[in-house]
Amino acid sequence: MKKIIKNTVVGFLVSFLGSLPFGYLNLIGFQVYIEKGFESLIFYLLGVITVESVVIYGTLIFAAKLNSNRKLLQFIEAFAIVFLFLLAYLFYAQSQNEVSQENYLSNYLTYSAFVIGLICNGLNFMQIPFWLSWNLYVVNKKYIDVHKKNQPYYVLGTLIGSFTGIFTIVMLLNYATESTSFLSNYLMSVIIPVFFLGLGFYQLYVYCKKYYFSVSN
Numbered sequence: 001m002k003k004i005i006k007n008t009v010v011g012f013l014v015s016f017l018g019s020l021p022f023g024y025l026n027l028i029g030f031q032v033y034i035e036k037g038f039e040s041l042i043f044y045l046l047g048v049i050t051v052e053s054v055v056i057y058g059t060l061i062f063a064a065k066l067n068s069n070r071k072l073l074q075f076i077e078a079f080a081i082v083f084l085f086l087l088a089y090l091f092y093a094q095s096q097n098e099v100s101q102e103n104y105l106s107n108y109l110t111y112s113a114f115v116i117g118l119i120c121n122g123l124n125f126m127q128i129p130f131w132l133s134w135n136l137y138v139v140n141k142k143y144i145d146v147h148k149k150n151q152p153y154y155v156l157g158t159l160i161g162s163f164t165g166i167f168t169i170v171m172l173l174n175y176a177t178e179s180t181s182f183l184s185n186y187l188m189s190v191i192i193p194v195f196f197l198g199l200g201f202y203q204l205y206v207y208c209k210k211y212y213f214s215v216s217n
Contacts, residue, residue, distance in 0.1 A: 003145040004153045010143050011157025012164075014134050019165030024084070026169040027192055028120050032113055033170050040113035045166055047117020049159040052127065056158050059131040060139075060151060077207055080126040084200035088193045126203075 019026070025048055033041040111119075121127070138144045144154050 003147075003150050007144045007150050007154040008157035008160075010138055011154040011159075012161040013157075014138065015158035015161030016165040017161075018130065018134070019162050020169060024196065025120060025124060026166050026173070028116070029166050030170045030173045032116060033174060036113055041167070041170060043113040044117040045163050047114040047119075048121045048166065049117075049162050051118055051121040051124075052162055053155055053159055055127055056131055056135070057151070057155050059128065060135045060146070060154070074211055076125045076128050077203070077210075080124075081200055081203045081207060083123060083125065084196050084203060088196035088200060 029041060029044055029048075032044045139146055144150070
């Protein structure tokens with residue numbers, strides 16, 4: 001029982017804290033909430049954690065092998081950077097095209113919230129190196145028990161953590177935009193595009209430093 005509780009708690013803490021920084025899943029979730037309501041947000045989050053369950057379990061099982069595949073990780077990280085720049089453009093384009101009704105993200109939100117969650121997290125390639133690193137860390141430090149019968153409890157803890165973390169951020173964003181006119185007016189049109197643009201350049205810097213400017217290379 002202690003191992004089950006430990007696996008669940010460690011999984012929850014890693015995932016909850018990992019989902020708190022502003023990321024595109026949080027921000028897409030916020031838009032789902034303001035466009036489609038509370039129930040759709042829940043289904044969106046269920047879609048997100050459905051994909052995450054596969055990613056977490058897969059990286060937990062194959063962490064050591066995947067982490068040693070440098071070319072695969074390099075490709076994944078490069079694609080994730082391109083995706084961040086694409087998100088910056090999409091949010092900016094949405095704000096610019098509101099008058100002409102060419103609202104790409106709003107058109108995207110016409111799909112089922114659960115499907116949106118599946119697609120968005122399916123394109124979240126940065127979660128693979130994130131979970132590879134964390135899973136290797138918690139396994140090597142023996143923070144979790146990796147026997148097959150206890151692995152599902154670690155995965156369950158991570159899913160509860162992600163669900164709770166993203167839900168918390170969405171509620172805080174909603175409160176902030178309702179309380180502050182500046183955020184209400186500029187969050188989607190300026191702040192979020194700039195955030196993704198900055199994050200993209202930062203990840204590009206980290207990528208270049210890791211693969212092209214490191215001493216080991």
